[in-house]
Amino acid sequence: MxxxxxxxxxxxxxxxxxxxxxxxxxxxxxxxxxxxxxxxxxxxxxxxxxxxxxxxxxxxxxxxxxxxxxxxxxxxxxxxxxxxxxxxxxxxxxKKDQLGRSLGDFVGENFLSGEVIRERLRSVGIASRLGGWLAHPANADRVTAELATALRGALTVLRDSDVQAVVSEAITRRADAQEIAPGLGAMLQKVVADGGHRRVVDLVCVRAHDWLVEHGDSVMTAVTGGAPGWTPRFVDRKVGERVYKELLRFVSEMRDMPEHPARGAVDRFLGDFARDLQSDTDTRERVERLKSEVLGRGEVQDLIASAWGSVRAMVVAAAEDERSELRLRVRAGLLSLGARVAADERLRAKVDTWLEDAAVHVVTAYRDEITALITETIKGWxxxxxxxxxxxxxxxxxxxxxxxxxxxxxxxxxxxxxxxxxxxx
Known part of the structure; x- marks a missing residue:
């Protein structure tokens, strides 16, 4: 009533x-x-x-x-x-309103002071109790289930269009605000120094050799098709076969010889390009223009926006599945945290200090609002x-x-x- x-x-x-x-x-x-x-x-x-x-x-x-x-x-x-x-x-x-003000002041002075909050929390020993409670598997399961429910609820409430717009705008703004060429150059330089690009070169050589073997007629047709009209056809064919064999030999040697001169040329090219990305003004400006053009394309914006849908579906599915890697890792993390807090006195002291500081901050920052709530509520009765x-x-x-x-x-x-x-x- x-x-x-x-x-x-x-x-x-x-x-x-x-x-x-x-x-x-x-x-x-x-x-x-x-x-x-x-x-x-x-x-x-x-x-x-x-x-x-x-x-x-x-x-x-x-x-x-x-x-x-x-x-x-x-x-x-x-x-x-x-x-x-x-x-x-x-x-x-x-005297109802006056009693309300007095009650608000009394609560603020005697219950919402920093000293009282710290003393009370310290006497309770929240960290110790929390650690012992979380160390029990049943309690860790319960917290994991509650977190999964909260996560599903939050993802359900959020509108996909709003999140997609925020994600797209954030990625685009961050990409526009930061020059990427020096970072790419440093990364490429490290990759080349560590030889990480050689597997890519190996893959390209293998794929190029296989393609040449499978499409030899196409290569020879392209060569003969570009010959002058006054040359005899058998000469064009001989030239095409010669070009094809030399090209196949070159790719085969490059594939099979790790110290092939062409591989060294690739290494030098990538090294020079990495340095240009970091220090050459013209190269850096070109990369920035290319970045802007790529980000401005509708297909890229659609890809960025659609990424949220995939992430959302993946997270929701993982939250609903009790045996998903996400929930298993969260459960294991809670158990580990509980055991550490229960056993480590220094960690318990840190957690207690964090909780005390957080509680004192909230009480100090919102004490007037809390007491005003008491006063105004009683005044409205x-x-x-x-x-x-x-x-x-x-x-x-x-x-x-x-x-x-x-x-x-x-x-x-x-x-x-x-x-x-x-x-x-």
Missing amino acids: MPAGGLVHSPVDEEKRRGVRRMKALATGLLVAVAVVYGLARWAQSQGAGAWAGYVAGAAEAGMVGALADWFAVTALFKRPMGLPIPHTAIIPT DAEHTSRKIEAHIGRDLQFIRINGTVVGALAGLAIYTVSRLLGA
């Missing part, structure tokens, strides 16, 4: 209010009982009963006074006794409903105050009457 002001009254509140009403009836019944005893004692005293009647009347009279005083005090917290405009009554309804809700939660104990006041008042009255009689005697 949501009354005005946003204050929730639950079935639990209704049950507590019924308990308050029962205690009110008990406290009021005790007051009535004391009043009846007082009346009977006074009547007995007027009828010439023994001295006991005076003692009973004195105790009952003081009990009534105590009961009425505590009734007034308890009632004045929530409303005006008997509807009378008595000052300093109906304290909660009339309806005064009558606030009073009723508070009474539902603490009213039962307050009715015990009325009962105690009746009993204590009666005992005090009995003691006072007894002392008076003794002194009077």
